[in-house]
Amino acid sequence: MKLIVGVVAVVGVWAAVCSASPVEGQESQERDGRFLGLNFPFLNLVTVTVKPTPCLGKSDNSSGTCTTKGQCDGREDGTCANGYGVCCIFEKRCGSTIKQNVTFLVNDNYPDALKAIGNCQYNIEKANSDVCQLRLDFLSMNLANPNDGAGTGVATLCEKDTFSFVGSAGGNPTVICGDNSGQHMYLDIEGNGVARINIATTDDSIDRSWRIKVTQIPCNSVSRAPPGCLQYYTDYSGKIESFNYQQVDTPAAPLHLANQRYTICIRANEGFCGIRYTADHFSLSGDTGTPLAVVGDANCLADLVIIPGLTKDGKAAASDRYCGSQLDPLETYSKPFEIRVVTDDAEDIATDINNQGFSIRYTQIPC
Numbered sequence: 001m002k003l004i005v006g007v008v009a010v011v012g013v014w015a016a017v018c019s020a021s022p023v024e025g026q027e028s029q030e031r032d033g034r035f036l037g038l039n040f041p042f043l044n045l046v047t048v049t050v051k052p053t054p055c056l057g058k059s060d061n062s063s064g065t066c067t068t069k070g071q072c073d074g075r076e077d078g079t080c081a082n083g084y085g086v087c088c089i090f091e092k093r094c095g096s097t098i099k100q101n102v103t104f105l106v107n108d109n110y111p112d113a114l115k116a117i118g119n120c121q122y123n124i125e126k127a128n129s130d131v132c133q134l135r136l137d138f139l140s141m142n143l144a145n146p147n148d149g150a151g152t153g154v155a156t157l158c159e160k161d162t163f164s165f166v167g168s169a170g171g172n173p174t175v176i177c178g179d180n181s182g183q184h185m186y187l188d189i190e191g192n193g194v195a196r197i198n199i200a201t202t203d204d205s206i207d208r209s210w211r212i213k214v215t216q217i218p219c220n221s222v223s224r225a226p227p228g229c230l231q232y233y234t235d236y237s238g239k240i241e242s243f244n245y246q247q248v249d250t251p252a253a254p255l256h257l258a259n260q261r262y263t264i265c266i267r268a269n270e271g272f273c274g275i276r277y278t279a280d281h282f283s284l285s286g287d288t289g290t291p292l293a294v295v296g297d298a299n300c301l302a303d304l305v306i307i308p309g310l311t312k313d314g315k316a317a318a319s320d321r322y323c324g325s326q327l328d329p330l331e332t333y334s335k336p337f338e339i340r341v342v343t344d345d346a347e348d349i350a351t352d353i354n355n356q357g358f359s360i361r362y363t364q365i366p367c
């Protein structure tokens with residue numbers, strides 16, 4: 001019996017180091033093991049240690065951690081460590097408290113849709129004391145759309161479903177609904193605090209589903225977003241969309257969201273001094289057919305974006321406020337690069353229709 005346990009221990013170590021070329025001693029022990037009639041079901045009865053290394057889930061390439069079979073606190077998705085471990089995807093449902101870096105928050109019933117009234121809450125604790133921020137990636141995020149004004153005449157309100165969160169560094173009032181797949185957010189988590197995510201659903205006749213990747217960002221990480229940036233882009237060029245922007249070419253396209261006050265930041269890369277914005281779509285007010293670009297403090301009062309403007313030689317732009325149903329291409333050398341989004345608490349559908357929000361491309365300009 002002693003001999004068998006010894007053999008198992010050595011096989012376990014071999015799995016742990018993921019060695020492709022076994023050293024002499026292990027090779028002979030293995031051969032002995034087979035001679036003794038050892039097989040894998042037997043190994044399952046004994047603790048085999050597997051080094052926790054990153055792995056990719058077999059079904060959808062989600063990032064996970066290689067763990068020992070049976071010790072995965074999540075969903076097992078494929079094998080790793082030469083078959084001795086399982087790729088463990090940390091996937092959690094409503095009501096969970098999580099602490100593990102790179103965890104996926106999913107709706108109850110996931111991957112099926114949720115059709116229920118409820119308040120889904122997740123508490124997120126720091127993986128270790130050196131965490132200052134969370135990045136939420138909405139891999140998929142489909143909630144009920146904001147209202148369309150039927151009955152009341154006032155649209156863009158998240159009346160049925162809401163996604164909201166509270167960071168330990170104080171609240172963040174940004175509340176969203178609708179389709180936000182592909183969007184992301186940064187959330188500060190300070191001290192010994194716990195961040196909380198709330199997804200409230202108030203109608204049991206609508207399908208909704210979500211899968212949110214939560215990454216814990218160390219305090220001194222280069223990927224930490226600067227203070228005040230709800231969204232943070234770090235590429236030379238990219239696409240920025242307002243929450244619930246859905247590219248639909250029918251008049252009944254879902255609308256932008258009321259009550260938004262947040263800042264989108266773009267990291268100025270080394271050797272780049274300016275930034276150029278080009279809108280693929282822009283409609284924040286008065287989208288009645290003929291696109292109209294509106295600029296200026298006096299004209300943009302309800303729903304608008306603020307883009308600080310400065311020419312290359314340091315001359316201020318006439319105005320930083322943009323609204324209407326078109327955004328003309330613009331360049332600015334004002335740093336940090338940012339777009340502030342402001343929407344009011346209403347949308348009178350008698351005078352203000354079809355405002356879908358924006359989809360804007362940015363490209364950084366070399367110095």
Ligand SMILES: *[C@@H]1O[C@H](CO)[C@@H](O)[C@H](O)[C@H]1NC(C)=O
Pocket residue numbers: 058059060061
């Ligand atoms: C996972 O990624 C690999 C390599 O990029 C790719 O070949 C494979 O098709 C992906 N599998 C899934 C299920 O997405």
Ligand SMILES: *[C@@H]1O[C@H](CO)[C@@H](O)[C@H](O)[C@H]1NC(C)=O
Pocket residue numbers: 101102127128130131215216217218221
């Ligand atoms: C969490 O994982 C990400 C991505 O793998 C990594 O960049 C980050 O440093 C990790 N956070 C902590 C606290 O280890």
Ligand SMILES: [Ca+2]
Pocket residue numbers: 284285286303347352355
């Ligand atoms: Ca509007």
Ligand SMILES: [Ca+2]
Pocket residue numbers: 156258302303343344345346347
């Ligand atoms: Ca409005």
